[in-house]
Amino acid sequence: MSQQERTSKKIGSLKTGRWRPSANVVMTVAVLAVAAVIIGGAILFGGKHNSSASHSDSVDPAILRRPDSNTLNEKPRDEASNTTAVKKVTLVEFLDFQCPACAAYYDNVTRKLEQDYSDRVTFVTRNFPLDVHPLAMLAARSAEAAALQGKYPQMYHALYNNYRSWALNSGAGNVSSDQQRASKLFDSYAQQIGLNLERFHRDMSSTQVQQRIERDRADGKTAGVASTPTLFVDGTKFDPSGNSFADVNRELRKVLDKELAK
Amino acid sequence: MSMLAAADVHPPIQRGLGWLYLLSGLIGLAAAAALTLEKIEKLRDPSYVPTCSLNPVISCGSVMDSSQAAAFGFPNPLIGIAAFSVLITVGVVLLSGYAAPRWFWVGMQLGATFGVVFVHWLIHASLYQIGALCPYCMAVWIVTILIFWYTTLHNTRFISLGGGRVVALLTRFHTVIPTLWCVVIAVLVLQAFWSYWSTLI
DSSP: OHHHHHHHHHHHHHHHSSOOOOHHHHHHHHHHHHHHHHHHHHHHHHHHHHHHHHHSSBOOHHHHSOTTOOBSSSOOTTTOOTTSOOOSEEEEEEEOTTOHHHHHHIIIIIHHHHHHHTTTEEEEEEEOOOTTSTTHHHHHHHHHHHHTTTOHHHHHHHHHHTHHHHHBOTTTOSBOOOHHHHHHHHHHHHHHTTOOHHHHHHHHTSHHHHHHHHHHHHHHHHTTOOSSSEEEETTEEOOOOOSSHHHHHHHHHHHHHHHHHO | OHHHHSOSOOHHHHHHHHHHHHHHHHHHHHHHHHHHHHHHHHHHOTTOOOTTOOSSSBOHHHHHTSGGGGTTSSOTHHHHHHHHHHHHHHHHHHHTTOOOOHHHHHHHHHHHHHHHHHHHHHHHIIIIIIOOBOHHHHHHHHHHHHHHHHHHHHHGGGOOSSOHHHHHHHHHTTTHHHHHHHHHHHHHHHHHTHHHHHHHO
């Protein structure tokens, strides 16, 4: 059978004289080529906005910090006036309240940094809740709801200081998805920092808060943020090379000192 | 065209199908076995990071931990180990020259159809619900599509609905459809994870 096959094939190729790709091969290659051109074009065109932002070292400060973005160490929005002394350097952090790396950053780097540099550096935080963290959005909403009562920094600290009790499962230590437990704890933080609880609840589910979070997230994407925490010092992305938090802490202080000395 | 309209068995086509079953069965079996081993490792040590978890998007870990990864109450790769082993056997049997009866091909068609539907449900889950890709799973996606396509094309010879011309055309351009199929999935993958890919450029 196979011999027959071979002879018939031979005859076929003898007839045509030389080998030519079949119509099937031509069509298949054409499909691949068209797909490659379209996908390549989409990458070049669609990627342009993002790649220019993520590639270049600095990002437009207006995107990193909106006039009403939350800060940890400036007067609340409604009280802020032009008389506030302008700090020299701005540190912007895109964070997710439930992200373990963000909590570790807070514990090992930014909490102390905030105390040491509060007179010279403006600490801006932006929301970048990730879908993989089931309570990140709820936490962001409660922080923004606190901001509407002028208590953003207090809520920010309450959320990170109590990270273990609301963000993690008590036993396994992995990321929790217990909305009920988290809501209850957030209420208790709200009471501790002196929020009007009724208004807090109303604001948490308001579209205003939702829109603020979405805008933060959109700005983060424009700025090339892909993971949390991502920090920018005066518009330049902070890319630590160290392996330990002690290294990262040293590097960040060095970058801030250099920027302050300018 | 007249050659294809005839309902006789075409040895070259059957040989081709034998090789396809054998090779894609081997690829599928290797992928399913690798996933099973990773799953066992992960069960033994919950903090174990699978070798195919490379970054936030290419991450077998998140795919393996999803509820969709055990669609029937047990890990999906176990289905793969059984089904791809059968496929390898069928491939070898076809290569030995066995001319299977019609009911045999009906069985192959049912299996291949179940496989391709299941795989597309998993693709949907991977892209839009889990939000992560697993390279072993993607190898299975591709071989399952090929198996389904060529099994179906082969079996159309049992059906004479007057679609002889269409079948002849599809047979003549037999690699175009699966290529297009994979291109569409590649585009969906790119689109679903666009924000991630674009940060890599």
